[in-house]
Amino acid sequence: MNKNLQLIDLIYPQSRTVSIVGTAKNAGKTVTLNEIVHQGEQRGITVGLISTGRDGERRDVLTDTEKPPIFVSRGTVLATVESAIKSDFAGIEILRVTDYHTPMGRVVLGRTREAGYVEISGPHSSATIRELCREMKQYGAELILIDGSLDRRASAAPFVSDGTVLATGAALSRNMQQVIEKTLHIINTYAIPTVEDENARDAACEAFESGRTALVEADGRVQYLETLTSLQCGGMISEKLNPDTRYVVLSGSATVETIKDILLNKKSSFEIVVKDPTRIFIPAKDYPILQKLGMVLRVMENINIIAVTVNPYSPEGYYFEPEELLNRMRIAVPHIPVYDVVQGE
Amino acid sequence: MLLDHRTRKLLELDRVLAELHPITPFGQQVKSEMKPYLPPEKAELMEELDRVEKLKELVDTQRSVFVEIRTAMRQVKDIRKSVERCMTGCVLSSVEFFELKNLVYLVRIMSESQKTLHWAMPDKYIIQELQWVEEILDPEKTGLKTFYLYDSYSPELYRLRKQRAEAEQKLDLLRKEVIKRVEADLEMAIRTNGEITISKGQTELIKKLQGYRYLLVINETYINMTFRVKPTDEMYKLMSAIEELRGEEAVEEARILEQLSGKVAVRGAEILRTMDAMGEFDLLTAKAYLANTFEAVKPEIRDEPVFNLKQGRHPIVEAGLKKRGKDYTPINASLKEGATLITGANMGGKTVSLKLLGLMAAMAQYGLLVPAESLVLSMQAFIFLSAGDEQSIDLGLSTFGAEIQSIKEALEKSDRSGMILIDELARGTNPQEGFALSAAIISYLMKKPCITVITTHFDGLVKPGVKHLQVNGLRNIDCSRIKNPEHISEYMDYTLIEIEGDAVVPRDALNISRLMGVPEEIVKTAEELLGNGR
Numbered sequence: 008m009n010k011n012l013q014l015i016d017l018i019y020p021q022s023r024t025v026s027i028v029g030t031a032k033n034a035g036k037t038v039t040l041n042e043i044v045h046q047g048e049q050r051g052i053t054v055g056l057i058s059t060g061r062d063g064e065r066r067d068v069l070t071d072t073e074k075p076p077i078f079v080s081r082g083t084v085l086a087t088v089e090s091a092i093k094s095d096f097a098g099i100e101i102l103r104v105t106d107y108h109t110p111m112g113r114v115v116l117g118r119t120r121e122a123g124y125v126e127i128s129g130p131h132s133s134a135t136i137r138e139l140c141r142e143m144k145q146y147g148a149e150l151i152l153i154d155g156s157l158d159r160r161a162s163a164a165p166f167v168s169d170g171t172v173l174a175t176g177a178a179l180s181r182n183m184q185q186v187i188e189k190t191l192h193i194i195n196t197y198a199i200p201t202v203e204d205e206n207a208r209d210a211a212c213e214a215f216e217s218g219r220t221a222l223v224e225a226d227g228r229v230q231y232l233e234t235l236t237s238l239q240c241g242g243m244i245s246e247k248l249n250p251d252t253r254y255v256v257l258s259g260s261a262t263v264e265t266i267k268d269i270l271l272n273k274k275s276s277f278e279i280v281v282k283d284p285t286r287i288f289i290p291a292k293d294y295p296i297l298q299k300l301g302m303v304l305r306v307m308e309n310i311n312i313i314a315v316t317v318n319p320y321s322p323e324g325y326y327f328e329p330e331e332l333l334n335r336m337r338i339a340v341p342h343i344p345v346y347d348v349v350q351g352e
Numbered sequence: 353m354l355l356d357h358r359t360r361k362l363l364e365l366d367r368v369l370a371e372l373h374p375i376t377p378f379g380q381q382v383k384s385e386m387k388p389y390l391p392p393e394k395a396e397l398m399e400e401l402d403r404v405e406k407l408k409e410l411v412d413t414q415r416s417v418f419v420e421i422r423t424a425m426r427q428v429k430d431i432r433k434s435v436e437r438c439m440t441g442c443v444l445s446s447v448e449f450f451e452l453k454n455l456v457y458l459v460r461i462m463s464e465s466q467k468t469l470h471w472a473m474p475d476k477y478i479i480q481e482l483q484w485v486e487e488i489l490d491p492e493k494t495g496l497k498t499f500y501l502y503d504s505y506s507p508e509l510y511r512l513r514k515q516r517a518e519a520e521q522k523l524d525l526l527r528k529e530v531i532k533r534v535e536a537d538l539e540m541a542i543r544t545n546g547e548i549t550i551s552k553g554q555t556e557l558i559k560k561l562q563g564y565r566y567l568l569v570i571n572e573t574y575i576n577m578t579f580r581v582k583p584t585d586e587m588y589k590l591m592s593a594i595e596e597l598r599g600e601e602a603v604e605e606a607r608i609l610e611q612l613s614g615k616v617a618v619r620g621a622e623i624l625r626t627m628d629a630m631g632e633f634d635l636l637t638a639k640a641y642l643a644n645t646f647e648a649v650k651p652e653i654r655d656e657p658v659f660n661l662k663q664g665r666h667p668i669v670e671a672g673l674k675k676r677g678k679d680y681t682p683i684n685a686s687l688k689e690g691a692t693l694i695t696g697a698n699m700g701g702k703t704v705s706l707k708l709l710g711l712m713a714a715m716a717q718y719g720l721l722v723p724a725e726s727l728v729l730s731m732q733a734f735i736f737l738s739a740g741d742e743q744s745i746d747l748g749l750s751t752f753g754a755e756i757q758s759i760k761e762a763l764e765k766s767d768r769s770g771m772i773l774i775d776e777l778a779r780g781t782n783p784q785e786g787f788a789l790s791a792a793i794i795s796y797l798m799k800k801p802c803i804t805v806i807t808t809h810f811d812g813l814v815k816p817g818v819k820h821l822q823v824n825g826l827r828n829i830d831c832s833r834i835k836n837p838e839h840i841s842e843y844m845d846y847t848l849i850e851i852e853g854d855a856v857v858p859r860d861a862l863n864i865s866r867l868m869g870v871p872e873e874i875v876k877t878a879e880e881l882l883g884n885g886r
Contacts (some may be wrong), residue, residue, distance in 0.1 A: 045544075087446045094602035101450040101502035104429075115447060120500055122519075326573050350549055 014039075014172070014346055015046035017313050019150050022169035024140050025313065027151040030190055033178040036320030037076045037348060040154055042316075042348045043172070046234055048080045055148025057086040057129040057298075066166045077127055077154075083119045084148040086139055088112045088128040088222050097123025102146055107135060116142065127154050133167045164285045168309040171197070176332075178301040183327050187339050190315065192291040194340055196314055202305035207254040211280050211307055214256045215314030220244055223254035234259070241263055241268025248274050253306075256280045261287045261304065263297070278303045284310050314344045354388040358758075359737040363711045364668050366506055369718075371645065371667070375422055377430035378627050386635075388717040391731040391769070398653055400719040401472075405461025405650040407640035408721065410469055416636065417465050424461040425634060431455055432627060439620040441604075443613045449500035452616065453489045455481045457497050459626055466633070477633040480571060480626050488615050505608045512604055516597040523590045527583070527867040534566050534581050546581040639720060648721035651712075651873075652728045656681025659687040659713065659768055659803055663725035663768040666708040670723070681846035683708055683722070684695050685821060687805060688770075691798040693814055694807040694848065697860035701737065702807040703775050703824070710735050712775050732803075733768045736761070739775035752780030759793065766800040774806045786810070794818060826860050834867055 018025055027043070029036035047054045056077065079085070079097065089112030092099050099117035107114040107130035114128050116139065129136055140151050153168055175190040177183075200309035202208060210229040220232040220240060232247060234240035244255060245268055252275050257265065261281045266289070270280065281287060283306050289297065317336050319329040329350050337345045360366065374383050411418055434448040444452070466473075490496070491504050503510040504740055531542050538561070549566075550558055561567050562581055571578040577858045583591065616623070642648070646667050663682035670680035683705050685692075694702050712722050713735055719785035725875045738758040740751075755778070762772045777793065778786035787810050797804040798817050814820045820842060824845035862882075866875045 089445070092446050094598075094605050096817050099446075100448060100498050100501065104447055104451060113447070118498075122512075122520075229735075326575060328575055 012164030012344070013046050013271065014043055014314055014316075014344075014348070015052075017344055018043065018170070018172070019047065019050070019052055020108060022311075023144070023149070024151045024153065024168045024311065025170050025172060026035055026155045026168040027172045028155040030173065030175040030193055031082075031179040032174045033315055033318075033322045034174045035178075036154070036174040038318065038348050039172060039174045040152060041077060043152060043335045044077065044079055044083075048083075049290065050245045053084065053147050053148075053149045054079065055084040055140070055143035055151040056125070057136060057151065057153055059129055059133075059153065060135060077125055078123070079119055079125055079197060080122045081119055082147075084143045084146045085117060085119070085125055085127060086129045086143070087126050088113055089115055091128070092117070097125050099123055099125070101310060105130070105139070105140070116146065118146065119218070129153075133164055137167050144277065149341055151241040152272060163281050165308040165310060168285070170313040172314050172316065173197075173312055174316045174318065175336075176316075177321035177325065177327050178318070178323075181321075181323075182247045183332060183335065184239060186293075186327075186332070187335055189291065190336070191339050192294075194312055194343065196287050196289070197310035199284055199287070199304050199306050201309055201310055202254070202278060203309060204254070207256070207278075207280065208307065210254070211224070211256040215282050215307075218258050221254075221256040222247055222257060223256065224249070225249040225253050226251065237260045241265040244269050245272035248272055250274045252277045254278050254280055258282070259287075260332070261289065263289055263293045266297055266302060267300070270297065273301060276301060276303070278305045280305045280307065282306065283308050312343055314346060316338060316346045316348045318349050319347065353734070354390065354716060354732065355404065355735055359710070359735060360714075362436075362737050362739050363707055363714055363735075364713060364717075367668050368711065368715060368720075371439075371643050372635075372720075374631070374634040374638040375425040376428045376630055376634045379425075379638065380633025382635045383630040383638070386390045386718065388714065389719060389731070390717075391733055394653060394731055397717065397719060397731065401650050401653070401716075401721070403636060404643060404719060404721055406471055407636055408643045408648075410471060411637070411640045411644060412678065414469060418466045419674060421462050422504075422637070424458045427629070428455065428458055428630065429629075430445055432624060433615070435620045435623050435627075438613050438617045443610045444616070446499060446501065446609070449489060449609075449612065452485065453499050454497055455623075456485045456489070457758055459630075460486070462630065473633075475629075477629055477636060479629050479633060484619060485616065485623065485768070501605050501608055505612075506604065509601070509608065511605050512597055512601045516601065519590050519594045523587060526587050526590070527581070530584060532589070534564075537566070538564065542581065547578055549576050549578045550579075550827075551576055561569075595636065598687045646723040646743035647728060648723045649752050651672060651716040651722050652726070653716070653725060654728060654730050655753055657689040657730045657801065657803060658728060659685070659709070659730070659771075660726075660728040661685045661709065661712060661721060662726055662727070663707055664712055664727065664754070665723040666704055667723050669704055669708075678841070683846065683848050685709060685848055686850070687803050687819065689793050689801050689803055690817065690819070691806065692819040692821060692824070693794070694805060694821045695814075696848075697807070697825030698864050699840060699843070699845060700823035700825045701855075702823060705848060706773050706775055706805060706807050707737065707739070707847070710771060711738050715769055730769070732770045734765055734770035735773070736765060736770065737773040737775070738762060739773075739785075750777075750780065755780055763793075763796070765804050766797055766804070768802065770802040771796065772802055772804040774804070777806045777810075785812070787812070792842060814851075821848045822851050823847070824849055826863065838848050840864065865870050 027036055027040050044054055056079070086101065088109055091111065092101065092115065096119040100120050102116045102118060105114045105116065109128055111128065114130055120124065129139065136153065143151055165300070173193065175186065177186065179186045179189055202211065206227045207223045210221045210223045214231065220234045222230040230247060232243060234243055238260065241264060255269060255277055258278065262280065267281060279302065287304065315336060317332050319327040319332045329347055333345060333347045355365065372383060374380050389716040389733065412596045429451055431451050434444055434451065437867055438444050459479055459482050462479045466479055469651060489499065492502065501509065516574055527546060530575060531546055535542055540548065550561065558577055564568065566582050568582045581858050638865050663680050673680050675836065694706060696702055712724065712727055713729060713732055715722050716729060717731060738755060761776065762774070766772060777790045790810055790813055792811055794806065824847045826843060834840060862878055866872070
């Protein structure tokens with residue numbers, strides 16, 4: 008990897024909407040976000056900021072004891088909340104007051120009139136986030152950064168953002184090897200191959216649209232099933248499997264239970280298709296078992312991981328040797344650039 | 353009260369009103385408070401109907417103006433709470449000023465459009481421009497919809513911000529200078545945030561940096577030590593000056609918000625009035641649009657008790673038929689005080705026609721145009737409908753008990769000018785007693801000042817002084833041509849015709865039973881029992 012390449016060079020202008028997702032609380036997401044904002048501003052890019060709703064991570068702001076952690080320059084477009092438009096933060100020109108409510112007031116689109124700290128906010132649903140991203144672009148934002156909350160990796164979904172920067176670090180585990188393995192698992196899940204067969208893709212689109220399950224057979228015949236809750240859909244799907252089944256399209260989530268139900272009843276080999284990797288909820292430890300049962304997972308669209316950032320510090324008071332963590336992560340994911348934004352490398 | 357809850361439900365008035373779509377929160381509120389006009393308010397009702405008719409005509413001729421107004425209306429938010437709060441002396445927030453500024457902008461669009469309408473509208477509907485608010489909230493006259501406490505709000509704010517910006521710029525320069533000097537002294541690169549992290553393995557270097565006067569230790573772990581470039585005295589001075597300025601700026605901003613709030617509060621009532629006018633105009637426009645959808649006309653209001661309907665249509669039933677690709681047969685009916693009977697074939701739409709009469713009267717008194725070719729009517733003090741109704745039966749009354757209960761209520765009202773509609777009088781008891789009771793009730797009501805309409809199957813209730821309307825029904829149809837019971841409605845003539853003198857109630861029950869597939873044996877037997885094997 009070219010050592011002189013900065014994070015921003017990997018992001019812009021190839022991607023215009025990028026989500027920053029943390030593998031754990033305090034994995035370094037905010038540092039990463041600040042760094043990208045800073046690098047973007049130095050290149051003269053108008054940045055837009057939005058978050059996938061508060062997740063209580065920054066309780067300090069609720070009690071008004073600390074400044075919000077993102078520092079931006081004048082002219083930044085952002086989604087913030089009513090209560091954060093006050094004199095101790097950067098002055099914000101209000102562009103539009105939206106109808107999305109948060110515990111901190113309504114979500115407001117604004118533009119900073121001076122450099123300073125800002126509070127980023129946003130609606131919960133990914134469809135509305137996408138809508139607001141479009142609007143921020145109209146207000147002049149050239150690069151939109153989505154601050155993805157822990158429990159809302161959906162912001163990484165390909166239909167919301169063009170790519171994702173994954174922030175990971177010591178906060179994920181006390182054991183460095185585990186940090187690397189867990190991170191690798193997320194990366195591998197995000198990179199699951201897409202389904203190629205056109206016929207299966209058409210059926211999948213139809214299934215996602217109507218919220219049904221689709222079974223595609225070798226001759227192209229498609230059977231749609233009304234599967235109301237994904238919790239019990241495994242059993243329903245199992246009954247319909249036959250020796251010609253080639254694809255099972257799940258419109259909901261891929262959970263261990265559902266997939267087990269399906270695989271234990273398989274009468275042929277087939278691929279299981281979900282919309283995108285954010286719909287996959289399979290812990291690393293269950294993967295090998297499911298693979299032995301014959302699981303072949305495919306997605307309609309996978310997630311473009313632009314870079315990984317590592318944070319060697321944990322707020323619980325332990326650290327890893329920064330160089331070692333960085334190097335081992337680079338070896339583990341040779342195809343993705345890895346940065347230590349805390350150390351500035 | 354014009355309508356009791358049950359009548360309102362049976363007439364499906366709420367479903368008609370649900371088709372009335374005001375756009376703004378104010379219009380929706382005015383709609384929710386809508387009340388029918390009562391006889392003493394005849395003049396007001398006539399004015400209202402004139403206005404709706406006028407607006408309906410304008411919607412046709414100046415549609416683009418309405419499109420513009422309604423587009424603006426869709427963006428309006430209810431900020432009455434903010435304005436009211438402001439008027440009690442509270443200070444509004446930046447977000448509230450933004451919303452007010454937006455409202456003013458939308459008001460201007462609506463007001464300008466309204467002025468182009470060819471109508472000398474009453475004050476109540478005029479959306480007054482709030483030019484003065486615009487002057488307060490857009491001192492630079494930028495025409496932008498955004499809000500910020502711009503520097504131009506006060507010279508003091510401008511001065512404070514300028515000073516702070518200058519101080520910040522100077523501080524930034526000094527910081528860069530110091531970093532540069534440190535980098536030169538140490539021959540090491542320092543990060544842009546002025547920090548440098550050194551591994552503890554480099555003990556010599558750490559010792560050196562700890563002794564260096566321009567660096568501070570800010571963080572230490574068992575692996576690393578992080579230093580930050582120490583600000584100079586001049587920088588510290590600037591930093592505290594910036595904090596000071598920030599504080600003064602916050603005070604000045606609060607002062608400006610208070611001042612703006614005060615200016616708005618003084619004339620807050622004008623803003624509230626504008627929102628009220630918007631609500632009134634919104635609802636009136638919605639009524640005009642509804643009249644267009646229903647192809648409705650203005651009813652003519654008379655003093656003497658009269659009800660003359662030409663080609664009236666029940667809008668809800670009509671819409672339902674239209675969905676299934678069928679047409680609604682318009683109904684004529686001319687009623688007067690005293691009793692009118694509607695007789696006719698089963699499945700001939702007697703009940704729907706009865707409800708239509710009540711609905712027309714109710715719509716007119718709610719200030720709505722009516723779906724008909726024409727309607728001349730007097731205003732009613734009440735409209736009362738007694739018809740098959742599950743609710744009373746739920747209360748533990750039998751079918752007959754429930755009916756008699758409601759008819760008793762109607763009779764109590766019959767001395768006032770009103771409308772009493774009874775579906776299938778005395779349907780719930782034996783024919784002999786039912787007939788006698790019906791005849792007695794008709795005799796009683798025919799002398800009363802209210803307009804009574806009763807549907808019945810009984811023969812012989814018509815007598816001099818009682819008007820008689822009959823459903824045309826299957827009269828002119830050869831029943832053997834109808835092969836499928838679902839086609840009955842296609843051959844059914846729902847028209848009401850006025851019958852003079854004696855007339856028997858048409859006998860279609862057996863024909864229809866046969867069409868619907870009741871075994872021939874039974875229908876035959878029934879015909880033999882009637883002794884008229886037709």
